[in-house]
Amino acid sequence: DTEVTQTPKHLVMGMTNKKSLKCEQHMGHRAMYWYKQKAKKPPELMFVYSYEKLSINESVPSRFSPECPNSSLLNLHLHALQPEDSALYLCASKSRAGPGYEQYFGPGTRLTVT
């Protein structure tokens, strides 16, 4: 099974809402990622978890809060977002945190902030 799943597929939320994005993999991967992707642009790294510990936070605003409850699951909690946060949010995983391994991407959650 080489699949990364993400739920929900689409999400519309107001600027005062609290919502969460979920990502799951059962490949035994120990590094998991959150990316934000705007239209016609490459993914931008937000967070990296390595062995369930946050290892990289790319100076992401605190209205985005990641959580890694176990080695298979990664959440992104959203609160008080802005319209410019509307984007495709991608989750990825790879077997180890080192550079010589490929990342497996999920299908993404299309987020619209109104």
Added chain:
Amino acid sequence: AQSVTQLDSQVPVFEEAPVELRCNYSSSVSVYLFWYVQYPNQGLQLLLKYLSGSTLVKGINGFEAEFNKSQTSFHLRKPSVHISDTAEYFCAASKETSGSRLTFGEGTQLTVNP
């Protein structure tokens, strides 16, 4: 700093024609190189990777790429494209000192016309 440059933002071709998508990287140390494809409203899928060894790398869907250290290039090729190859293609690189980060190029939109 490491960078990845995709030399063409858009490449239109006719069906069954050959195609080359160009990618150059800059790094003073050994790099690992990847090509990903993104179909509309989907996540990224790995086409192929270069980690070490043979400089000609074969991937899925009939794609191949050649690692050229002297030219610092990793161009993607396919001898005969199909309509279904229409997608965004991203070249990406990582290196030992970049930790878990993957540096993406800006992407190339390949459009295959009948």
